[in-house]
Amino acid sequence: MAILGNIIKGVIDLKGTLTSDTNHVEAQRAVLKQLLEKAKDTQFGTHYRFSEILESDTMLSAFAKTVPYFDYNKINEAWWSKLHEGESDVTWPGAPSYFALSSGTTGKTSKRIPVxxxxxxxxxxxxxxxxxxLHNFDxxxxxxxxEIMMLGSSTDLEENNDHLEGEISGISASNIPFWxxxxxxxxxxxxxxxxxxxRVQRIAERAKDWxxxxxxxxPSWIELMLQKVIDHHNLENIHDIWPNLQVYTSGGVAFSPYEKSFNAxxxxxxxxxxxxxxSEGYVATQVRPETDAMQLNTDSGIYFEFVPFKPEYINKDGSLSQDAPALTLxxxxxxxxxxxxxxxVSGAWRYLIGDTIEFTDIERAEIKITGRTKFFLNTVGSQLSVNKMDDAMQKLEEKFSTKIPEYTICAKRGEDDEFYHFWYIGSExxxxxxxxxxxxxxxxLxxxxxxxxxxxxxxLKGVKVKLINPSVFHEWSGANKKKGGQVKMERVMGEDKFKEWETFVTQN
Structure with missing residues (x-):
């Protein structure tokens, strides 16, 4: 009998029974007030008159009117760069203990985001x-x-002056509670x-001990790790070695494109x-099994705003026009x-994280990730978002009885000087x-x-497709950034990046 398991499950079930539903709108008002109160005497808070915003009868709208939108480059150049020069109390009291390194999906150069x-x-x-x-999942x-296998980036964080640097998954794993x-x-x-x-080789070697x-x-890196374990032990599937595997916690990207290859x-x-x-914080988590949507973490140190994703509000570099309207929850x-x-609470203010979302249930504050601002393909008015591309990949999987975990696309002129969508699709x-x-x-489409x-x-003249082995996408990520961790494949590329990609594919 699972004595300890019954105790833990009992505590979780009791907590789930006693916990009342969060009023997410009120939680967000409280979070913004807490953020402004704590940061009002920082350099940023003084510059943008946080004390006056706090005294306003319309705090939320006063905040939106006073503080501009920031993307990483803008806030780093004006504010966060001071942290690297030894200053403190810049956008948050004191100095950060960590910086999260993030190249995301758009380039080799790491962003350094305070944590x-x-x-x-x-x-x-x-x-x-x-x-x-987990109470809801029975x-x-x-x-x-x-045991829980957490496959993130390395927890061997790099010392840099008075702080540590690494990817957010490595920072989080290095701070797990002792229990x-x-x-x-x-x-x-x-x-x-x-x-x-x-690291994955050592996991494969030790897998039988766990x-x-x-x-x-x-998902992409979890799949590669599982395949390595399966190959190393000559197994039919991962349950041959981990028969009690019951839960997979996905993160960072939509799971749907990987569902078929994962289930295999x-x-x-x-x-x-x-x-x-x-890298900027824990945004949301799925809290019930009836949906794959995730609930925003509205009461844990993050205040959210939402700008309608329309072409007239998005600059060519993916940043926001300063006159774009921001909505509250x-x-x-x-x-x-x-x-x-x-x-x-890391001192990011009205920060463009780069993701687009949609609400599936407003009262529950439940969302789905729909794409990236830079991955919105609007050449010649096509207006394709990543979720539409993902849906199309699933339909191709069904029609051709194959698995398509990865793809990328570029809109550019062909040899006849007409516009085409050029697709590279990963399939074995x-x-x-x-x-x-x-x-x-x-x-x-x-x-x-x-x-x-x-x-x-x-x-838009047409569509051109080239089918390649999915491993090429993983090797591209390894060559351009780093394997594992938070690294994700870029779904949409500009023409210059796409030239590099096509050269890489030819050579590999």
């Missing part, structure tokens, strides 16, 4: 919320005695291995729970794409015809997006 002790606490609070939400008691360490795999020694291939009940990590590695179904941990609508704006199938897939893809259909009848 304060207050943010570490906020991430931990949101993590505890996620644990208690997992068996013995699940709570199993959780006996559950945490691959353990501190392996987690510190910086080289991703070497009783894994849950996985956590970016399983011996039986597992519960998939989506989460949304970014009280003002949003369902099924509308929004640019996500965050103000946080050997009998697929590029032209046949292109025709089917074009048809799916026309049916799903009226703007695309109109563009195809005018300036």
């Amino acid at each position: 304060t002790d207050d943010m570490i606490s906020a991430i931990r609070e949101s993590g505890i919320k996620q644990v208690f939400a 997992l068996p008691a013995d699940f709570f005695e199993k 959780f360490r006996s559950y945490y795999k691959p353990g501190e020694d392996i987690a510190k291995i910086d080289d991703w291939d070497a 009783d894994i009940g849950a996985l956590s990590g970016i 590695l399983m011996g039986k179904p597992v519960t998939v729970i989506d989460t949304y941990l970014a 009280e003002q949003v609508e369902r099924n509308q794409d929004y640019v996500l704006i965050m103000s946080t 199938a050997e009998n697929l015809d590029n032209s046949e897939v292109a025709e089917a893809l074009d048809g799916f 026309k049916a799903a997006n009226k703007n695309y259909k109109v563009a195809r009848s005018k300036a």
